[in-house]
Amino acid sequence: MSDSRADLVITGCTVLVHDDQERIGFEENATIVVRDGVIESVTTGPAKTEAGTQAETEVEAGQRIDAGGQVALPGLVNCHTHAPMVALRGVAEDLPTEEWFNDVVWPVESNLTEKDVELGARLACAEMIRGGVTCFADHYFSMDAVAAVVAECGMRAHLGEAYFSSQGPQGREKSVEFALRQRGAADGRITTALAPHAPYTVDDADLAATAELAREHGLPVHLHASENRDQAETSLARHGVTPIEVLARTGILDTDVLIAHATGILDRDLPVLRDVTGRVAVATAPRGYLKFAWPTTTPVRALHDLGIPVGLATDGAASNNSLDVWESMALTALIQKSTTGDPRWLTSRQALHHATLQSARAVGLGETVGSIAPGRRADIILVDLTGPHTQPVHDLAATLVHSARSSDVRTTIVDGRVLMRDRELLTIDVPTVVRELGERMPALLDRSHGKRVQEYNT
Numbered sequence: 001m002s003d004s005r006a007d008l009v010i011t012g013c014t015v016l017v018h019d020d021q022e023r024i025g026f027e028e029n030a031t032i033v034v035r036d037g038v039i040e041s042v043t044t045g046p047a048k049t050e051a052g053t054q055a056e057t058e059v060e061a062g063q064r065i066d067a068g069g070q071v072a073l074p075g076l077v078n079c080h081t082h083a084p085m086v087a088l089r090g091v092a093e094d095l096p097t098e099e100w101f102n103d104v105v106w107p108v109e110s111n112l113t114e115k116d117v118e119l120g121a122r123l124a125c126a127e128m129i130r131g132g133v134t135c136f137a138d139h140y141f142s143m144d145a146v147a148a149v150v151a152e153c154g155m156r157a158h159l160g161e162a163y164f165s166s167q168g169p170q171g172r173e174k175s176v177e178f179a180l181r182q183r184g185a186a187d188g189r190i191t192t193a194l195a196p197h198a199p200y201t202v203d204d205a206d207l208a209a210t211a212e213l214a215r216e217h218g219l220p221v222h223l224h225a226s227e228n229r230d231q232a233e234t235s236l237a238r239h240g241v242t243p244i245e246v247l248a249r250t251g252i253l254d255t256d257v258l259i260a261h262a263t264g265i266l267d268r269d270l271p272v273l274r275d276v277t278g279r280v281a282v283a284t285a286p287r288g289y290l291k292f293a294w295p296t297t298t299p300v301r302a303l304h305d306l307g308i309p310v311g312l313a314t315d316g317a318a319s320n321n322s323l324d325v326w327e328s329m330a331l332t333a334l335i336q337k338s339t340t341g342d343p344r345w346l347t348s349r350q351a352l353h354h355a356t357l358q359s360a361r362a363v364g365l366g367e368t369v370g371s372i373a374p375g376r377r378a379d380i381i382l383v384d385l386t387g388p389h390t391q392p393v394h395d396l397a398a399t400l401v402h403s404a405r406s407s408d409v410r411t412t413i414v415d416g417r418v419l420m421r422d423r424e425l426l427t428i429d430v431p432t433v434v435r436e437l438g439e440r441m442p443a444l445l446d447r448s449h450g451k452r453v454q455e456y457n458t
């Protein structure tokens with residue numbers, strides 16, 4: 001039977017499943033069989049006997065995890081981050097957006113080296129794996145260094161080399177070259193996007209050229225747009241159009257596009273977005289909006305009504321202070337209730353739908369991950385609900401969203417490979433990364449040169 005041996009069998013867990021209407025459900029005493037990085041079967045057997053379940057006794061496996069008392073969920077996806085910015089966690093606190101960019105972050109980023117990016121990415125991946133994140137969409141500089149870390153640590157990632165028009169055409173060219181060079185790397189775990197920074201830092205001609213390149217090469221686009229209400233109003237005052245309308249007129253909305261934040265979406269943007277439903281997705285990272293005291297949040301309900309997926313995200317740790325997607329899930333549910341004034345809007349099951357299928361769709365992996373089902377890649381997390389803060393369980397979806405924490409994730413699996421087992425990271429040495437990154441801080445944080453990579457002026 002050795003040639004039919006599975007790579008990994010997980011037994012005895014409760015598993016989150018989606019029915020054919022994509023409703024979230026849970027099945028108990030499940031056995032998940034993984035072969036060649038793919039989920040081969042998910043069976044819910046008869047109650048476990050001393051001899052084990054039927055599936056358990058039949059399947060031979062290279063690796064077995066007895067997950068009794070745990071819930072198997074699709075791995076979380078961080079749909080918009082700047083992973084290496086964990087190096088700047090806490091350096092620009094309690095500031096408005098403009099001062100955060102101009103006085104601290106963009107001056108510091110003019111010191112960034114490839115080594116800083118590599119170490120920051122490694123620390124970020126450790127944090128994300130520990131928090132049950134199996135895939136992240138990253139938008140930053142020196143992205144070959146991030147891709148190398150992804151290859152080495154075993155995560156899945158959707159990567160884009162960010163650029164501003166102030167870099168000249170080379171910024172855009174580097175982004176295309178990166179996307180073509182790294183597409184499909186790390187045994188297919190890396191997908192890529194073109195990554196213009198935002199309509200307020202990338203001009204219309206550059207955006208139009210980007211859209212053309214995206215179509216020519218079959219690449220998606222990942223960018224910030226209408227991040228906050230102030231940007232939308234400034235764009236209207238200066239150009240007579242909203243940032244979303246800029247994306248439409250430059251052809252960006254004719255590509256597969258992932259928009260970060262979009263808390264500044266106005267009513268006039270909704271028909272524009274309706275026309276491109278199916279190509280556009282939005283990533284929401286609510287902690288940063290609260291911290292910057294932005295007056296609005298991502299209009300999840302309006303986007304839902306348009307059929308536009310909203311994925312969960314953290315943005316970078318320089319603004320969000322953590323890469324905790326679990327927290328983004330809980331905050332999204334709470335902020336939606338608060339902003340709509342409707343306790344029935346954004347139920348725990350809806351929050352889990354955002355965390356699973358919608359997040360997978362947002363990063364272009366809607367057919368690949370986001371669900372524990374035969375044929376999907378085996379990106380799975382096991383969550384321990386035996387702690388006092390998660391007992392008793394009367395409503396499992398509510399327990400997961402509102403009681404459980406990212407630290408309840410015990411095991412993180414990507415492509416069938418276990419990256420964390422029983423809270424132990426298997427592919428990243430955190431103390432070494434922290435030490436090496438610490439040594440680089442004086443040079444990285446030096447702002448005496450008076451330079452910055454860009455000016456924030458919406």
Ligand SMILES: [Zn+2]
Nearest residue numbers: 224260315316
């Ligand atoms: Zn961002």
